[in-house]
Amino acid sequence: MTTNKSSLRKQKSHVRYIILVIVFIITSVNYADRATLSIAGSSLAKELGLDPADMGLIFSAFGWAYLIMQIPGGWLLDRYGSKRVYTWSLFFWSFFTFLQGFIEFMPLAWTVVSLCFLRFMLGFSEAPSFPANARIVAAWFPSNERATATACFNAGQYFALALFSPLLGWLTFAWGWQHVFSVMGIIGFILTFIWVRYVHNPSEHPMISQQELAYITDGGAIIDMDTKSAAKKTSGGWTSVKQMLTNRMLMGVFLGQYFINSITWFFLTWFPIYLVQQRGMSILNVGFIASIPAICGFAGGILGGVCSDWLLKKGMSLTASRKIPIVLGMLLATSLILCNYTESHVVVVSLMALAFFGKGFGALGWTVVSDVAPKEAAGLCGGLFNAFGNVASIVTPLVIGYLVKEMNSFNSALIFVGASAIAAMLCYLLVVGKISRMELKM
Numbered sequence: 001m002t003t004n005k006s007s008l009r010k011q012k013s014h015v016r017y018i019i020l021v022i023v024f025i026i027t028s029v030n031y032a033d034r035a036t037l038s039i040a041g042s043s044l045a046k047e048l049g050l051d052p053a054d055m056g057l058i059f060s061a062f063g064w065a066y067l068i069m070q071i072p073g074g075w076l077l078d079r080y081g082s083k084r085v086y087t088w089s090l091f092f093w094s095f096f097t098f099l100q101g102f103i104e105f106m107p108l109a110w111t112v113v114s115l116c117f118l119r120f121m122l123g124f125s126e127a128p129s130f131p132a133n134a135r136i137v138a139a140w141f142p143s144n145e146r147a148t149a150t151a152c153f154n155a156g157q158y159f160a161l162a163l164f165s166p167l168l169g170w171l172t173f174a175w176g177w178q179h180v181f182s183v184m185g186i187i188g189f190i191l192t193f194i195w196v197r198y199v200h201n202p203s204e205h206p207m208i209s210q211q212e213l214a215y216i217t218d219g220g221a222i223i224d225m226d227t228k229s230a231a232k233k234t235s236g237g238w239t240s241v242k243q244m245l246t247n248r249m250l251m252g253v254f255l256g257q258y259f260i261n262s263i264t265w266f267f268l269t270w271f272p273i274y275l276v277q278q279r280g281m282s283i284l285n286v287g288f289i290a291s292i293p294a295i296c297g298f299a300g301g302i303l304g305g306v307c308s309d310w311l312l313k314k315g316m317s318l319t320a321s322r323k324i325p326i327v328l329g330m331l332l333a334t335s336l337i338l339c340n341y342t343e344s345h346v347v348v349v350s351l352m353a354l355a356f357f358g359k360g361f362g363a364l365g366w367t368v369v370s371d372v373a374p375k376e377a378a379g380l381c382g383g384l385f386n387a388f389g390n391v392a393s394i395v396t397p398l399v400i401g402y403l404v405k406e407m408n409s410f411n412s413a414l415i416f417v418g419a420s421a422i423a424a425m426l427c428y429l430l431v432v433g434k435i436s437r438m439e440l441k442m
Contacts, residue, residue: 027156040177056401063393069127074383093125094188101181151305161294252431257389259424300360329362333421
């Protein structure tokens with residue numbers, strides 16, 4: 001057995017790509033679990049007697065927990081390591097997704113409270129996922145591959161909608177909304193086993209070769225990130241937080257992410273309901289139609305990263321290379337407002353697809369954070385960035401639910417989402433300024 005392991009160590013390997021595929025799949029399921037309620041929402045609300053304001057409250061419950069747990073989740077990752085924290089995170093978010101399929105057995109008077117609790121616990125469990133993804137990529141990929149790897153796992157959010165929207169729509173139509181949650185929960189349990197079995201730290205992975213380990217180490221991969229000695233290091237705590245929150249460039253990036261995420265959360269929560277209630281489409285058709293903008297968002301997400309790297313290689317400054325795709329993407333995202341002026345389903349879906357493509361193309365937030373985060377507090381900066389961004393997971397569902405209830409239409413809701421895209425663009429044009437790495441004053 002020792003001889004076989006030694007032989008594997010001497011052979012060339014590409015284990016980091018296996019790790020990236022696993023992270024990509026789990027991220028896709030992560031976003032699909034967030035979107036389960038939007039797909040099953042119309043049928044669930046009708047059966048349980050929930051109005052748009054109730055649904056907005058339930059949708060937002062996820063965001064409260066997700067937001068609250070960002071910095072604590074980052075601390076847990078630094079303290080106990082990516083693998084251990086991610087294992088429990090994946091298991092518990094799958095568990096709370098699974099339980100939502102049995103909500104009909106609760107008394108009707110407790111339906112809203114029960115769903116809010118389960119969605120809250122889903123957000124609580126999922127909170128460490130994206131910071132963990134960033135840490136895993138930093139540990140497994142050299143600097144010259146890290147941006148591409150980051151773009152790949154980040155694109156999982158679009159892939160999730162493209163793949164799971166038709167699947168979950170069909171499940172709702174054929175088996176009932178309850179099975180949307182139970183099936184996704186079971187998928188999560190299976191992925192938990194795969195995660196434990198195949199994901200390890202680079203220096204401890206039984207399949208990695210000496211050549212690959214040397215390559216990623218020499219290229220800047222932080223392979224010892226989860227060692228005990230690394231876990232003992234600190235990043236300045238609240239002093240660092242205060243400095244980052246008073247830095248104009250970082251605040252522009254943080255606020256920009258909030259507005260960009262407002263677009264994401266419209267598509268994750270209200271978009272399928274919009275197609276059913278405003279456009280009169282069937283839930284079966286909505287499942288497939290909702291996947292079209294998601295596919296475009298996936299393509300935009302990949303192309304935005306490629307375009308930014310291409311501009312950088314062509315000699316443009318870091319600032320221009322990052323801002324040009326962001327500004328162009330946000331301009332395209334405003335196209336969804338035009339849906340208010342057409343009755344054609346084809347035009348509506350086309351405009352939504354263009355808007356989500358633009359959102360993906362301009363969603364370079366994690367890349368910008370890697371460019372500007374202080375070296376001593378990269379994890380803390382990422383936690384703050386994600387916390388600001390996910391305020392949108394609370395605000396957007398609530399605001400849209402209120403607008404739809406008061407106006408009896410989604411027209412003002414689409415204007416709200418389009419205005420968010422304009423605000424994101426203005427953050428990068430008027431607030432961020434020159435993009436460069438921040439240095440903390442110690």
